[in-house]
Amino acid sequence: MTDLTGTAGHDDQVGTSSSGSGSGRPKRRTFTAEYKLAILEEYDEADAQSRGALLRRERLLTSHISEWRKARKGGALKALEPKTRKPARSQAEIENDKLRKEKVATELDRAGVRA
Known part of the structure; x- marks a missing residue:
């Protein structure tokens, strides 16, 4: 199980935008690719009860997991792997x-x- 305590994987702020636009709409959370991969790894290793607990703890939906899996399968999250390049x-x-x-x-x- 991956320990994500203290990980800055997302901005953790779901509130009104402080931009002063006055729209009053909540700001969407953004997630880093590292965070997504760590969550997917932990989710895939967990049993059914632990999966639910993980989603509640991280305030995620199963649709997040589905979308992130598709992105991982399509190679969108491959950019995280360390790139080796010659000098x-x-x-x-x-x-x-x-x-x-x-x-x-x-x-x-x-x-x-x-x-």
Whole structure:
């Protein structure tokens, strides 16, 4: 079971908007992808009673779970996985650039041109 205590997965504010627009409409909660994945994982591991308790504790609806599962299945929540990318330049390229600069500086010194 995942402990979500202290997790800032959503803004936890369901009240009137403080924007001063005067509409008096409640502000929708927003949930981070990390939060959604953690809830889905905990929900999938829980039995029926624990699932209900989880939904009540987090003030969620089963429709949230259904939508988040569809998003996860469709790959929408895949963006959370750590991305591995190669460095912008390899060590050899960095070393080559350094040597080129040194070579240019040496040639300028030999020619009598000081930068």
